[in-house]
Amino acid sequence: MDKRLERILPRVQKPARYVGGEYNAVVKDLSTVDTRVAFCFPDTYEIGMSNLGMRILYGVMNEMPGVWCERVFAPWGDMEEEMRRCGMPLFALESGDAITDFDIVAFSVGYEMAFPGIVNMLDLARIPLHSADRHGLTPLIIAGGTAMYNPEPMADFIDIVSLGEGEESTVELIELHRKARQEGWSREEFLRSAAKVPGMYVPSLYDVRYREDGTVSSITPLDGAPQTVTKRIVEDMDKSYFPVKTIVPTTEIVQDRVTLELFRGCIRGCRFCQAGYVYRPVRNRSRELCATYGVESCNDSGYQEVTLSSLSTSDYPDLTELCDELEDFCAQRHVNLSLPSLRADNFSMNLMQRLAKGRKSGLTFAPEAGTQRLRDVINKNVTLEELLRSCHTAFAGGYNAVKLYFMLGLPTETDEDVLGIADIAARVMHEWREASPNKNRGVRITVSTSWFVPKPHTAFQWEPQISREEYERRVKLLRDAIKTKTVTYNWHDSATSVIEAVLARGDRKLCKVLETVWRKGAKLDAWEEYFSYDRWLEAFAECGVDPAFYANRRRERSEIMPWSMISCGVSEDFLWREHERAAAGVTTPDCRTQCSGCGANRLVGGKCHV
């Protein structure tokens, strides 16, 4: 072990997250390696190790001969301070080597608030921050993940953005990079060539011009780069890589269990939901394969909990059958099944009986809005009756806690919609009185509201975010309307959501803001401990950028969005159609009921298998 590291570790919190060596961590003999990849997650070990995408790509890359992919996480503040003090650069967990001279440095970016963390990690790794200041073929800085569907605020820092699912495209890119190094290409030659790999967006090959009012006037691809880059997907989930043998951390992480991915995409089409659009089309993994993977992963990892993961797990066609198939194994091995994403409209007694048998703690539903009118606007096709029936079933089955998630500030929201949330909580409470077999244990109803952030590639990408004052007024309105002590009300901090809204639909003018805010100390801004709203406001002011331009402005249909060169397969015409239907309060059926022609079917040869 590095001597400097050995001396630092006794002084920092949770040192186990900085040493590697976990079961199934991949260590390769350097004499067999010609490509070293630093797979960076711009958040802590506990968060990053919980990310399934990272585990998949780690496995895919390490299966490539000659490639050694290692993990890198953002150090917590105390660790960063110690590292900077003793001059220790950012290092990879498997080898302990500084990543400064690695061939490829890849970032997995799931959240806009991680942007400053990426800049900070580049600096800790002693890699020049700007793409324009890096001259050789190495290190190549690439990034992917859902926050990269609008990578423009990061355009100055990233060489290549990998769009969509990376199982196949990452391999292609690494092979191309290896060829370029072997044949001695220039960096420019390589980037031009990489831009021709489907799914690869090279920001430096696009000339973006702005009008005086700040909106985009033109986006011009250079040197043969494509006009539109369409995301990549894995067509057949039964042939896609699943990390059966995966790293088992020796310190507790957030999702410390087997994550069994049942399907990708979502049939629902909630209009606010970026994941619902960008992961289209729906692709199911067969029940037999899911069961096999579940058993094999438990056997190898020794985990005693499996989460059946997807964007909407109760929409998996064979869910009860899958639970039944796993039942014997689970009972014998003391393994619990957990289902994170349940819909209030198809939660059944059948399913409930198959969930964790011992502990019946809490269930979570997300009605998202307080009235049927607003739920129709956002296309969350759940009715109050369905929600109450589901709660009734749960209470009757012995559950005594329900969490309800809502959003405030959705387009067209009125005070009536806000007060509707309090009404729902009261009706759920009433349902508990009717259904609970044991009222002595009491009930806990938790209402949580987050603040709606309009995201790119959604039907609401043209919509403004309401002002902070208005959001806080609605929070207060709801807080005053929830009177009973049984209902706990939590609301999301407003400042983070403002910055998230700015970055989500930002353009290249924000690159300078990101660098400025990082210089002022921003790093782990997804964490309350490190987030400072004032720091962001200062950075905006110094760069002459008005955050309201990005967060609170209504866009016209004709406006060129900063991310227009990127396609997730869903057409903008479809998104606009959904936007208009939202305004009219008309719902759109789910993909299984009727195809709405979003365009994502082109990614799977014309027909989705929903």
Add this chain to the structure above:
Amino acid sequence: MSKLRLLFVKEAQSSYISHLDLLRTFQRAFPRTGLEIRHSQGYHPHPLLSIVLPLPVGQSSVCELMEFEVTQETDGAGIAEKLNGGLPAGLRALDCYPAERPVRELADLRATLELEYDCGVPAGTADQLRELFSRPEILVFKRTKRKELAEVDIAPMLRRADWTEQTTCVRGDVVVQAQNPGLNPQLLAQAVERYLPELTPDFVRVRRTALLDDSGRDFR
């Protein structure tokens, strides 16, 4: 059903695994061996395994003991080898055998202390350490379970301490009381800092080398 004891090494990266995380790590390693750890009965069954004398985070050891019960009948033969295929780097099982001697017979533990001096060991350090650790009373501050600082006398818990000087390091071979109450050998370094501040080392490394019964023989 068999009650077994596992002798294992915990060093390098694994010395940073905390006690609770270590239990979890072993819990997960057992299914890979085909052995089934016996679970407690009740509403929330949990696996029955316990570490005999938890090692402070950051220290290494070649003599850790863990007790556990498996549902199968076995004398433990072959278990250490099977476990070793599924353990993190720095954790290594040495032997597995039926738990016979009661843990209360564990009296002392032996450890090496490496006091590192980056600019060389100051002259006469070993002699001064010998003098310090033969005093009848050596007071250090120790954090209690209530997170308060309490002053404790470690002299009665210190059985033996031999010191050898090397170029940039002084090695201590010490034997301390293991339990009721036990003495963390790291506290010896704290005593140095308090009584001989000019000899405060730049870094201290602690490694457990043996568990002993009251006649000085290996406790297994």
